Amino acid sequence: MNHTRWKLTRERTAARGYVESAEVRAERAEIRLAMAFAKAVYERRKALGLSQAQLAERAGLTQAKISRVEGADAVPTLPLLRRLAHALDAGLTIALDEDHEEVIFTARPAA
Numbered sequence: 001m002n003h004t005r006w007k008l009t010r011e012r013t014a015a016r017g018y019v020e021s022a023e024v025r026a027e028r029a030e031i032r033l034a035m036a037f038a039k040a041v042y043e044r045r046k047a048l049g050l051s052q053a054q055l056a057e058r059a060g061l062t063q064a065k066i067s068r069v070e071g072a073d074a075v076p077t078l079p080l081l082r083r084l085a086h087a088l089d090a091g092l093t094i095a096l097d098e099d100h101e102e103v104i105f106t107a108r109p110a111a
Contacts, residue, residue: 029101031072033103034072034075035072036101036103037069037072037076037094037103038069038070038071038072039103040103040104041066041069041070041088041105043105044088044090045070045088047107048088048089052066052067052070053066055084055087055088059083059084059086060083060087061080061083069084085105089107090105090107090108091105091106091108092104092105092106
C-alpha cells in the first residue's frame with residue numbers, strides 16, 4: 001500500500017471513531033522522524049552531486065550504511081549525525097514537536 005492510500009485509510013478509520021493508542025502514536029512519530037532524516041540526507045547529498053559511495057567515503061562509513069540511512073532503516077546516533085553533517089558540509093537542525101518532525105541540513109558558508 002503506498003503512502004497516499006495508507007493516509008486515506010488512516011483518515012477513514014479515524015472518522016469512524018478509532019483512536020490510536022499512545023504506543024502507536026509514538027511509533028508513528030519515530031517513523032516520521034526517520035523518514036524526514038532520510039529525505040534530508042538524500043536531498044543534501046544530491047544537491048552536492050555525491051553518490052552514496054562518495055558520501056560514505058567522506059563520512060568514514062560504508063555505502064551500505066548510507067543506503068540504510070537514506071532508506072530510514074538506521075537509527076542515527078549523535079556521532080553519526082555529526083559525521084554526516086560534516087561530510088555534507090552542512091549544519092544540522094532537527095525540530096521535534098507533538099505531531100511534526102523537521103530535519104534540515106543548512107549549507108555552510110564558503111570559506
